[in-house]
Amino acid sequence: MKIGVLLKQVPSSDEQIKIADPSAGIATGDIKWTINPYDEYAVEEALRLKDAKKASSVVVYTVGGKAVEQRIRDALAMGADGAVRLDDPAFEGSDCLGISRILSAALKADDVSLVMAGKQAIDGDNAQVPMMVAELLDWACVGVVSKLEIGDGSLKAWRASGGGVQDVVEANLPAVITADKGLNEPRYASLRGIMMAKRKKILVKGAADLGLDGATVGAGAAHVVEDAWSLPPARPAGRILEGDNAQRVQELVRALHEEAKII
Amino acid sequence: MGNGILVVAEHDGSNFKKTAYELLAKAKALAGGAPVSALVMGRSDAGDLGEYGAATVYTADGDVFAHYTPGAYVKALQAAVSAADPAVVLAPASAEAKDAFPRLAARLGVGYATEVTELRVDGGAVVGRRPQYGGKAFSDVHVSSSVALFTVRPNSFPAGVATGGSSNVVALSLDLQPGDVKTTVVDSEEPSGDVVDLTEADRIVSGGRAVKSKEGFDTIIRTLAASIGASPGASRAAVDAGYAPHSEQVGQTGKVVNPTLYIACGISGAIQHLAGMRTSKVIVSINKDPEAPIFALTTYGIVGDIFEVCPLLTEAFTAALA
Numbered sequence: 343m344k345i346g347v348l349l350k351q352v353p354s355s356d357e358q359i360k361i362a363d364p365s366a367g368i369a370t371g372d373i374k375w376t377i378n379p380y381d382e383y384a385v386e387e388a389l390r391l392k393d394a395k396k397a398s399s400v401v402v403y404t405v406g407g408k409a410v411e412q413r414i415r416d417a418l419a420m421g422a423d424g425a426v427r428l429d430d431p432a433f434e435g436s437d438c439l440g441i442s443r444i445l446s447a448a449l450k451a452d453d454v455s456l457v458m459a460g461k462q463a464i465d466g467d468n469a470q471v472p473m474m475v476a477e478l479l480d481w482a483c484v485g486v487v488s489k490l491e492i493g494d495g496s497l498k499a500w501r502a503s504g505g506g507v508q509d510v511v512e513a514n515l516p517a518v519i520t521a522d523k524g525l526n527e528p529r530y531a532s533l534r535g536i537m538m539a540k541r542k543k544i545l546v547k548g549a550a551d552l553g554l555d556g557a558t559v560g561a562g563a564a565h566v567v568e569d570a571w572s573l574p575p576a577r578p579a580g581r582i583l584e585g586d587n588a589q590r591v592q593e594l595v596r597a598l599h600e601e602a603k604i605i
Numbered sequence: 606m607g608n609g610i611l612v613v614a615e616h617d618g619s620n621f622k623k624t625a626y627e628l629l630a631k632a633k634a635l636a637g638g639a640p641v642s643a644l645v646m647g648r649s650d651a652g653d654l655g656e657y658g659a660a661t662v663y664t665a666d667g668d669v670f671a672h673y674t675p676g677a678y679v680k681a682l683q684a685a686v687s688a689a690d691p692a693v694v695l696a697p698a699s700a701e702a703k704d705a706f707p708r709l710a711a712r713l714g715v716g717y718a719t720e721v722t723e724l725r726v727d728g729g730a731v732v733g734r735r736p737q738y739g740g741k742a743f744s745d746v747h748v749s750s751s752v753a754l755f756t757v758r759p760n761s762f763p764a765g766v767a768t769g770g771s772s773n774v775v776a777l778s779l780d781l782q783p784g785d786v787k788t789t790v791v792d793s794e795e796p797s798g799d800v801v802d803l804t805e806a807d808r809i810v811s812g813g814r815a816v817k818s819k820e821g822f823d824t825i826i827r828t829l830a831a832s833i834g835a836s837p838g839a840s841r842a843a844v845d846a847g848y849a850p851h852s853e854q855v856g857q858t859g860k861v862v863n864p865t866l867y868i869a870c871g872i873s874g875a876i877q878h879l880a881g882m883r884t885s886k887v888i889v890s891i892n893k894d895p896e897a898p899i900f901a902l903t904t905y906g907i908v909g910d911i912f913e914v915c916p917l918l919t920e921a922f923t924a925a926l927a
């Protein structure tokens with residue numbers, strides 16, 4: 343069984359975000375990039391399934407430019423066997439559905455039976471692509487999974503449902519799983535892994551290689567457009583309460599009651 | 606282009622959730638007289654949704670809705686969209702809707718914007734605004750398809766007041782085929798107690814590394830939370846140390862919350878924690894380090910020891926609410 347891992351490069355979670363042009367999104371000039379943290383859990387889970395002989399190979403899929411190859415190498419150094427980078431001028435400006443059409447075309451061509459993805463990418467915070475991929479492939483999808491068991495042609499997954507409910511879900515393969523924190527503890531790449539990653543192959547595929555009609559992806563097909571970027575609205579200045587503990591607590595309760603009117 | 610707004614009204618088995626009333630009120634304001642309808646899954650009556658502005662309530666009921674499956678949920682959404690032909694669909698950014706809406710968007714070939722916190726009408730279209738990068742940036746979001754799908758973060762809009770209308774109830778027939786529902790829920794574990802899910806909670810009391818132990822978390826944080834009917838939350842440091850379960854983690858790799866009141870106890874305010882709670886309306890921080898970054902977002906701050914301040918605050922809240 344071949345496992346495909348969907349991987350996205352995102353700004354490191356401790357990066358300061360700046361906006362240079364409000365119509366264009368964030369300024370990416372000196373951003374430090376990482377693998378989306380949830381995708382690291384996805385890579386790790388795929389590798390564990392391979393270690394347990396439940397999978398034959400683990401291949402990373404990403405829609406992105408040449409610069410993303412560094413992140414792909416990171417995943418190859420963890421132990422992934424190969425990677426497919428999906429890149430074409432026609433892909434530019436895709437919305438989540440466009441990205442999903444590209445990914446699903448690539449996955450279909452490669453005979454993948456399990457797709458591991460992150461529950462959400464911490465750049466756009468969209469939480470859309472994996473479920474869209476599943477729909478386009480007509481596969482099952484279980485999202486926000488914190489424990490996974492793979493059987494013979496089937497899976498069992500523990501997921502967070504609404505209202506704090508923890509559901510245990512069964513489905514047949516092929517399927518898409520999205521990883522939550524807690525699924526595993528991602529490994530660090532070993533020195534040997536880093537050396538081996540240099541020799542692993544990254545295939546680059548475009549619309550023609552996938553038999554994909556360029557008009558169904560990219561900016562022309564996008565139904566979702568974002569603009570008017572800004573930093574978060576400033577918060578009204580706060581107040582540090584004075585006095586001894588008892589006085590400060592009394593003042594807090596009074597302020598919550600009389601000023602904020604919420605207690 | 607469709608007409609009017611369809612709202613997904615979620616319920617807990619007996620009552621509609623607050624989000625149903627928040628979204629109906631917002632839909633009514635945005636629709637400007639165009640029809641507002643609602644979809645209810647897993648029950649066959651409209652409850653009081655008519656009084657809050659839903660002229661038509663579509664229902665999809667049956668055993669298949671006993672537990673959430675994307676197969677049944679998306680099929681119901683699809684049937685409601687085809688019956689109501691709305692220009693806009695609004696749902697709460699709940700675990701269920703966030704799972705189902707991408708599938709619905711892909712099935713219909715339309716655009717979907719996740720977890721908006723504002724909605725307005727601009728040039729005849731509904732435009733959303735949403736946080737990205739863990740709330741470190743915001744953008745407008747325009748959805749240009751014939752139907753535009755949005756999920757909305759709970760507590761973004763005030764719930765409406767009943768104005769005394771009634772609704773026309775339409776039972777949808779789903780005609781589920783084998784293969785439509787690809788997942789089966791074989792077990793379901795309810796949370797202990799009746800604490801409101803963090804993502805919907807109106808009040809949250811969170812504890813950080815400073816609580817020092819699980820007992821510390823239980824006696825300091827849970828007791829303070831209980832005194833004002835708040836849901837307990839935790840920083841990642843507290844979760845990683847085993848003081849609280851991951852389901853209570855707030856932040857980039859935990860839950861994103863939007864309460865009216867957020868009380869942070871012994872939490873430094875790392876950027877990944879702020880990612881989960883920075884839109885809280887009033888933030889109270891208790892921290893012994895006056896330089897802690899959390900104070901930059903704080904409405905009311907106490908520089909002090911949580912082991913001394915929190916028990917006093919529990920007492921004061923209990924007395925004030927008695």
Ligand SMILES: Cc1cc2nc3c(=O)[nH]c(=O)nc-3n(C[C@H](O)[C@H](O)[C@H](O)COP(=O)(O)OP(=O)(O)OC[C@H]3O[C@@H](n4cnc5c(N)ncnc54)[C@H](O)[C@@H]3O)c2cc1C
Nearest residue numbers: 813814815840841842856857858859871873878893894911
């Ligand atoms: C990819 C990634 C994702 C992350 N996701 C999250 C996330 O989802 N949520 C999250 O919270 N963090 C997350 N983090 C971790 C984050 O960077 C911080 O490490 C974490 O938030 C720190 O938790 P803390 O504030 O409880 O602990 P600390 O930073 O150690 O702060 C403890 C605070 O308590 C104060 N204190 C100590 N004793 C007392 C006392 N007796 N009384 C009063 N105050 C006291 C100290 O002054 C200090 O400010 C993530 C990190 C990474 C890299």
Ligand SMILES: Nc1ncnc2c1ncn2[C@@H]1O[C@H](COP(=O)(O)O)[C@@H](O)[C@H]1O
Nearest residue numbers: 348349405459460462463468469470471
């Ligand atoms: N450009 C991309 N290339 C590969 N995988 C992606 C891409 N965008 C999103 N994904 C996958 O989909 C998940 C959710 O992303 P999103 O829907 O953007 O929040 C990510 O964690 C990745 O696993």
